[in-house]
Amino acid sequence: MAMITLRQLLDHAAEHGYAVPAFNINNMEQGLAVMTAAQDTDSPVILQASRGARAYANDLVLAGLIGGFARAFPDIPVCMHLDHGNNLATCATAIQNGFTSVMMDGSLREDGATPADYAYNSGITAEVVRMAHACGVSVEGELGVLGSLETGMGDQEDGHGATEKLGEDQLLTDPAEAERFVTDTGVDALAVAMGTSHGAYKFTRQPDGDILAMHVIEEIHRRLPNTHLVMHGSSSVPEDLQRIINDHGGDIRPTWGVPVAEIQRGIRSGVRKVNIDTDNRLAMTAAIRKTLAEDPSEFDPRKYLKPAMAMMTEVCKARFEAFGTAGHASGIRPLPLAAMARRY
Numbered sequence: 215m216a217m218i219t220l221r222q223l224l225d226h227a228a229e230h231g232y233a234v235p236a237f238n239i240n241n242m243e244q245g246l247a248v249m250t251a252a253q254d255t256d257s258p259v260i261l262q263a264s265r266g267a268r269a270y271a272n273d274l275v276l277a278g279l280i281g282g283f284a285r286a287f288p289d290i291p292v293c294m295h296l297d298h299g300n301n302l303a304t305c306a307t308a309i310q311n312g313f314t315s316v317m318m319d320g321s322l323r324e325d326g327a328t329p330a331d332y333a334y335n336s337g338i339t340a341e342v343v344r345m346a347h348a349c350g351v352s353v354e355g356e357l358g359v360l361g362s363l364e365t366g367m368g369d370q371e372d373g374h375g376a377t378e379k380l381g382e383d384q385l386l387t388d389p390a391e392a393e394r395f396v397t398d399t400g401v402d403a404l405a406v407a408m409g410t411s412h413g414a415y416k417f418t419r420q421p422d423g424d425i426l427a428m429h430v431i432e433e434i435h436r437r438l439p440n441t442h443l444v445m446h447g448s449s450s451v452p453e454d455l456q457r458i459i460n461d462h463g464g465d466i467r468p469t470w471g472v473p474v475a476e477i478q479r480g481i482r483s484g485v486r487k488v489n490i491d492t493d494n495r496l497a498m499t500a501a502i503r504k505t506l507a508e509d510p511s512e513f514d515p516r517k518y519l520k521p522a523m524a525m526m527t528e529v530c531k532a533r534f535e536a537f538g539t540a541g542h543a544s545g546i547r548p549l550p551l552a553a554m555a556r557r558y
């Protein structure tokens with residue numbers, strides 16, 4: 215068993231100058247694809263489940279899967295993280311089900327759609343930090359609202375995100391406020407907003423500094439050199455995957471994601487956790503479409519899920535290599551939650 219907390223993992227990443235991709239999973243195949251990539255590259259992993267994933271897979275089944283991964287891959291430290299928790303109960307039940315890390319996303323109100331004010335966000339996040347740290351579990355908070363600097367709109371693609379038009383003051387995390395937020399809440403990692411959004415449709419062109427504001431991260435890192443920063447909406451939306459999907463009956467409109475080089479720039483400025491879901495969704499869909507198109511008589515799910523896992527594993531391996539995660543699993547000795555509870 216090698217479950218690890220987010221805090222211990224990101225402390226290690228900071229010490230050695232790398233970042234850890236946090237991959238969303240909803241089922242066994244996505245989990246196995248990540249674990250295989252981690253094994254092949256000697257990388258520690260962050261598996262994260264959204265509220266939607268927990269409802270889809272069933273909390274108990276998910277907990278069983280994670281336990282299975284940890285036993286089947288005993289050399290890989292696994293951090294099990296709640297993505298975008300919306301209230302205290304969501305975070306508490308994740309902890310009950312064996313998560314070693316939770317995100318309390320107080321940038322939005324409990325409905326996951328209405329932008330919240332500073333007092334609400336810092337209040338609820340501090341409350342979750344007190345509860346989670348007592349259990350040894352780590353906490354990620356978020357300041358600033360994810361959304362597009364091109365349109366001012368939050369992302370609703372996955373049913374979570376601001377629904378009203380946002381101003382630049384909301385779409386870009388204020389570095390001075392970030393400093394205050396970390397002091398007020400005691401979070402272990404801070405997600406910041408700088409123009410990324412969830413899903414495949416992030417940018418209508420190759421992003422430059424006007425629509426992907428990496429300088430905001432650099433300024434926050436200058437003020438908070440010891441805080442682990444998190445980039446959400448960080449899929450790169452690879453053109454080759456878009457093409458495979460579209461060549462086999464799919465319909466992905468022209469779109470751009472976050473270039474890996476921009477993420478690497480972030481990693482030089484304190485980014486330690488990089489959230490990726492869409493790229494893996496695209497990889498699995500591309501492989502499934504291609505397999506079924508090439509042999510329409512096929513109906514054994516294993517025949518298309520195996521190539522789907524393989525294509526997802528390739529994406530994960532590429533990110534482990536690009537973010538410098540590769541080679542670090544064997545250098546980490548995960549601490550038990552009780553030891554972490556004393557350390558926060």
Ligand SMILES: O=C(CO)COP(=O)(O)O
Nearest residue numbers: 413447448449489491492
């Ligand atoms: O931020 C994410 C999950 O919290 C996922 O982002 P993508 O949609 O860019 O993969």
Ligand SMILES: O=C[C@H](O)COP(=O)(O)O
Nearest residue numbers: 238264266267372412491
């Ligand atoms: O929140 C972002 C992730 O892409 C998870 O999406 P989801 O809520 O559809 O599971």
Ligand SMILES: [Zn+2]
Nearest residue numbers: 298372374412
């Ligand atoms: Zn989301």
Ligand SMILES: [Zn+2]
Nearest residue numbers: 412446447489
């Ligand atoms: Zn996110």
